[in-house]
Amino acid sequence: MPNTAVNFAAILSGMPQPYLVLDPDLHIVAASDSYLAVTSRTREDIVGRHILEAFPENPEEAGTVEQGPLEVSLRHVLETGKPHEMAVIQYDIPRLGGGFSQKFWTPIHTPVPGDDGKVAFIIQNPMDVTESVLRSREADARLRVALHAADLASWEYEPDTDIWRRSHAVDELFGFRIGEAGPVAAPFFARIHTDDLSTVKAAMHGAMDCPDQTAMNFDYRISLPSGGIRHVASRGEILRTSSGRVRMIGVLMDVTADRERETELENALRQQELLLAEVNHRVKNSLQLVISTLRLQARRLHFPVTVGAFEEAISRVRAIVSVHERLYRTGNVLTVDMANHLRKLCLDIVGDDMADRLRVEVAPIELPPERAIPLSIIVNELLAHWIQATGRQVHIFLQEPTDGQLELRFEVDGRPASKPLGELSVKLITTMAAQIRGSFEESHEDGTYRAVLRFPKAEL
DSSP states (O other): OOOOOOOHHHHHHHOSSOOEEEOTTOBEEEEOHHHHHHHTOOHHHHTTSBHHHHSOOOGGGTTSOOHHHHHHHHHHHHHHOSOEEOOOEEOOEEOTTSSEEOOEEEEEEEEEEOTTSSEEEEEEEEEEOHHHHHHTHHHHHHHHHHHHHTTEEEEEEETTTTEEEEOHHHHHHTTOOTTTTOSBSHHHHTTBOHHHHHHHHHHHHHHTTSOTTOEEEEEEEEEOTTSOEEEEEEEEEEEEOTTOOEEEEEEEEEOHHHHHHHHHHHHSOOOHHHHHHHHHHHHHHHHHHHHHHHHHHHTTOOOHHHHHHHHHHHHHHHHHHHHHHHHHHSSOSSOEEHHHHHHHHHHHHHOGGGGGGEEEEEOSOEEOHHHHHHHHHHHHHHHHHHHHHTOOOEEEEEEEEETTEEEEEEEEESSOOSSOOOHHHHHHHHHHHHHTTOEEEEEEETTEEEEEEEEESSOO
16 A cells, blocks of 8 residues: 555544644644634634633633633643543633623543653543523523522532532632632632531542432531631532533532521520421421422423423422411411412412413411411412413412301313323322312313312311
């Protein structure tokens, strides 16, 4: 065969995927045409320059520490000689006419060893996932609202590289200015109370061998620069990349006030009303944590049926949360004002867009939480199903037709829905009705669907 020289530069340039080649000093030595196209750059712009200089941080996004994890990943490849797959990062690209274009990527860094076995080059393959990230922005916004409502701070941790991505609320919990501590977790570990540090590290180390989706729960104290102590509760789970590397994702909650309150409770008994209010507050916060965790999990799902099941579960938990929230927000912690509660619950379920199709008429009735919660779950199941299945006008009545006996009527105008209540909904309704010693009936008369629940006002 003839000895034909191979033009590797031409081969790289023509590759259909975006590839960037770096030397051990992280200077750019080559790029494919596809890479230049997705980054709107030319070879003259970037070849020979350090990657962080060729692609500087967007000054309008300063403090997001996205540039930091990129460099940590590259240096991890140099130190270990092993490929590294990053999670989604925001890394904006400079526009030729000035300013930056918002971009999100999932970079994969692959080492190329030289004759001496050391890393001679790193090939970066950055997949542009901007479109999919922007499509999920509404879900992300809802998650942020849920986290904020539950006083939660979110985080992601990669043990192999110590990359520590987190919301700004995490920095504040640890007493750092936003972005001050950089992209790795070491400065944060340094502020964990010395008596708790070994427990936290042991929990993380023990999770390394656990399968995907394993839950993690641990509490610890933070030693603040001011000399104060902050108590936090951490909840999360294990995620693994396509290559099997461990990532951890979770939330932090400041429970300092709870811990201090617990100390006070150890020293003196509180009045019954205050204690019940605290219990309801804690239950509400715990259930909000469940909702937030479910939403975190739902973001990783792709099948509509599975996502729908998660949304139904979230709706059911929210119905319980609403009862406990009203208990601790009102002066009376023993009973629930059902008129105010059911109107608010129903509006939360249907949303503002469908509020004009809803009519709620409730007599001035107060119920203890052990009866208000089953009733709320029944209303949630009926209303969520019929709004979804028909979108027709819905009337909900709660009256006291006879002394000591209550009647909940649920009516839908128009032809019956073609989709009946699901098996799980039927089981939940019958179970909740039995819990309050009630009877549940359905009927279709005169073009109206009607469900009636009759139950005693007080426990028999």
